[in-house]
Amino acid sequence: MPERLVVAVDVGGTDTKAALVDAEGTVRAERRLATPPPGPDRVAEIVEVVAELADALARQAGTRPDALGLVVPGIVDPARGMAVYSANLGWRDAPLRDLVAERTGLTVAFDHDVRAGGLAEARLGAARGTTNSMFLPLGTGIAAAFVLAGRVHAADGYAGEIGHANVGHDEPCSCGLVGCFEAISSAAAVARRYAKRTGRPVRGAAEVAALLPDDPDARAVWADAVHGIAFALAWTASMFAPEVVVIGGGLSLAGAGLLDPVAEELAGMLSFQRAPRLVTAKLGDQAGCLGAGLLALDLPAAPEES
């Protein structure tokens, strides 16, 4: 039997990453193209970019891939193969799975980028060996993935949208609500709130983290972010009680500088609920792409051509 190889594609707001992944989840080759900017035919253009990446990887491998795994941000319904909504990518109800399958002739597994990342961290990364885990990438925005008894919970695409749940602060969010998690705890919020507070723009959350030892403003902004994360994890511990929470995204680069204060504040918020073990992500910005590969590998094998 020939070796099983799949193409994995992760469509992001700026870049579209692709990889050739083997049955062990190892990346054999990688390619990347810019995601087409907003325009009237953006869905068609994105389908074209995905196909181009798949073609190039297949040529490079000298073989036809067995399947294609595709992940995108926003609200994604894997069962219907539908990109329901993405503010960033500007689509509503785009039947991406079928469009890409038609264009490439490949069987397509389709899901949400963060849920796929959660699956990858659970099978290959920081939550390997656990039954129940949460993946929490803190980047531009915040969404989470819940891997429960080894399966990613999707709920028709609506699971894990915790960026706009209330963590108990008074600041308005761009979504119109007050108290949203991502308004104080995303990497983007940390940078934005520090700049607003001090009048000194920073390039990102990492710069704020570097200022922590000497700058009370950096500490105040960081403490708010920590509070939001601890609050969200207290709810997670109370509802799903994961063994491990894998924290990823830009903010997680602070490592113990983030995880230690979160664990401390979280402990003070729990009664007899089980506190999760907090770890940083292992797969970095490859998590979504690797997860797309795993989803494609999980598809039933195509019948042998004869």
Next chain:
Amino acid sequence: MPERLVVAVDVGGTDTKAALVDAEGTVRAERRLATPPPGPDRVAEIVEVVAELADALARQAGTRPDALGLVVPGIVDPARGMAVYSANLGWRDAPLRDLVAERTGLTVAFDHDVRAGGLAEARLGAARGTTNSMFLPLGTGIAAAFVLAGRVHAADGYAGEIGHANVGHDEPCSCGLVGCFEAISSAAAVARRYAKRTGRPVRGAAEVAALLPDDPDARAVWADAVHGIAFALAWTASMFAPEVVVIGGGLSLAGAGLLDPVAEELAGMLSFQRAPRLVTAKLGDQAGCLGAGLLALDLPAAPEES
């Protein structure tokens, strides 16, 4: 093949309910005994009560049941068959599944009362026909059950302990934390807070509900309870996104008087998350016992004696 019949037992703080349940989930006979009061041998005494109920129901049916389903409150680890902790029943790490199996000679399915109730509401009750549902009984305390793709999420017994998650208020809870969900939204809390506020004791939350049209104190206490429920459901919608939330327990007897204001406040707390449909429980205080029956029926059938 003889008809499949199981004994279902739900050990509560005051009463222990038992039923003979057939393969369709229909209750054929019921019995009830007082749960033994606290004492040095309480675990052994409770095992005895369970066995007595099982014997009586078997004699009544004139047959040996195929299995026994047992559910209890507190922290319950179904995989290990362990009653990990219950403040009410006063045990820690009691191997109840094996104790009851040994005493009765029956195969025992063992789980948490609220999780079993959630399974029963999902298969036979108010959430029938849905894939993802939440069961939220608002009684003396608050715990929840999450049914995911037809299975109840247990997380080693720690899932659903949302009674002490923070819903954003200033009142201390008996657990030592501040802002706990069950400190304002349980049926017991509604009665207690009304009595404290007015100096007029009430028999229960139903009495407070009856006072709503004319009594601003009742309305204030009720509004706090509604706020807590809406807050908890906003987190549920953001993380788990169930299609339906089945509200049970004493407080749910208020029907639309509870569900309508909760749905309204919840709508104002959601951005693009999916709002669940809110319904009242159908199975009343039989839910836990019926769920115990379903768990016993789910056990693999015992080999035929020859």
